[in-house]
Amino acid sequence: MTEHYLEEFAAGQVFNTGHLRVDKEQIFAFAKQFDPQPFHLDEKAARHSPFQGLAASGWHTAAMTMRLMVEGEFKPAGGILGVGFDELSWPRAVRPGDELHAKSEVLEVRPSKSRPDRGLIRVRTTTFNQKDEPVMVFTGNLLVPRRPAASANT
Amino acid sequence: MTEHYLEEFAAGQVFNTGHLRVDKEQIFAFAKQFDPQPFHLDEKAARHSPFQGLAASGWHTAAMTMRLMVEGEFKPAGGILGVGFDELSWPRAVRPGDELHAKSEVLEVRPSKSRPDRGLIRVRTTTFNQKDEPVMVFTGNLLVPRRPAASANT
Numbered sequence: 175m176t177e178h179y180l181e182e183f184a185a186g187q188v189f190n191t192g193h194l195r196v197d198k199e200q201i202f203a204f205a206k207q208f209d210p211q212p213f214h215l216d217e218k219a220a221r222h223s224p225f226q227g228l229a230a231s232g233w234h235t236a237a238m239t240m241r242l243m244v245e246g247e248f249k250p251a252g253g254i255l256g257v258g259f260d261e262l263s264w265p266r267a268v269r270p271g272d273e274l275h276a277k278s279e280v281l282e283v284r285p286s287k288s289r290p291d292r293g294l295i296r297v298r299t300t301t302f303n304q305k306d307e308p309v310m311v312f313t314g315n316l317l318v319p320r321r322p323a324a325s326a327n328t
Numbered sequence: 329m330t331e332h333y334l335e336e337f338a339a340g341q342v343f344n345t346g347h348l349r350v351d352k353e354q355i356f357a358f359a360k361q362f363d364p365q366p367f368h369l370d371e372k373a374a375r376h377s378p379f380q381g382l383a384a385s386g387w388h389t390a391a392m393t394m395r396l397m398v399e400g401e402f403k404p405a406g407g408i409l410g411v412g413f414d415e416l417s418w419p420r421a422v423r424p425g426d427e428l429h430a431k432s433e434v435l436e437v438r439p440s441k442s443r444p445d446r447g448l449i450r451v452r453t454t455t456f457n458q459k460d461e462p463v464m465v466f467t468g469n470l471l472v473p474r475r476p477a478a479s480a481n482t
Contacts, residue, residue: 208391210398211407224409224471232410233394237362237387244364253365255378256386256418262468263412314416317378 177251179321180285180293187280191246194238196230198270204234229267235274235310236262239301242276250295250318257294259314266309273304281313285320292319331405333475334439334447341434345400348392350384352424358388383421389428389464390416393455396430404449404472411448413468420463427458435467439474446473 205214209231212219220228230238243254268274282296294315301310359368363385366373374382384392397408422428436450448469455464 204391207395209394213407223406231391231394233387233391237358237385237391240363240385240387241361252377253367258415258417260414260416261412262414262416262466264410312416 177249178318179251180283180295180318181321183250183280183283183295183318185280185282189246189248189278191242191248191276191278193273193275194242195273196234196238196268196270198228201228201230201234201268201270204237205231209233225267227267228270230269230272232264232310235264235268235301236312238274239276239299239310239312242274242301243278243299246276246278248278248297250316251321252317252319255317257315257317259312261298261311261313263312264310266303266307268303268309272309274301274309276301290320291322292317294318331403332472333405334437334449334472335475337404337434337437337449337472339434339436343400343402343432343434345396345402345430345432347427347429348396349427350388350392350422350424352382355382355384355388355422355424358391359385363387379421381421382424384423384426386418386464389418389422389455390466392428393430393453393464393466396428396455397432397453400430400432402432402451404470405475406471406473409471411469411471413466415452415465415467417466418464420457420461422457422463426463428455428463430455444474445476446471448472 213223213225214231217228278297278299285293298313300308367377367379368385371382432453439447452467454462
């Protein structure tokens, strides 16, 4: 798939991803390494937690969403390079057996004032489970290069 | 270490973590699974990217920070349960060999109006490398239970 420069992005564009299934063992493996809390590691403890059942770490959901994005339709030239986010939430727990997919919408395109070779695009990405319920939403700015002058007319 | 209920948190409190070293193999392993982009997977390609060298995925840094927090001084009763963030940025790349630590500062404590058994604390966490340069900053709300009535006087 072709990579896209800043000039090719426009507010309102939507990019989809494929699907990724998460099982109990993956939830445990991520939690053991990065978020070793009972509600991500122990089914019984999880039932008595605010999650009311085993749930993936929110950072695991973020990492899976990144995987989906890297392999999805959204192809900024030079890669997906997040500068920072000003909204990140997990409206619903991710459960063993869930199948995730994500959708990224371009909200704004801004050429850099100080660096003529690049710009920022503001993107909101929503991750959904198999019932199309949102499990994660994040909005922020990604760095995208402008089309190099040499290939401006291609 | 004792776990803390909402009543024990106050703006201005600071909680530190231990240290976690990240090597090239860990950067590759995380990227392969969750963020398979050249600047996280290939030293030569990374030199020609905006990172100007191999860098950990930002989500890897987030996951390592979570690990540091879970094992650090910050012990809300019931665990560390992020509801959402409204600031998340990576001011500097994390490199192979970096040793990370983090600091969480309580900015605000707010009992829930609708749920008398809980509240939110607003926390800013900054992750630093071994030179005390910030590599990640995130600010948001965590869910913390209020002290149960039965143990109110203990």
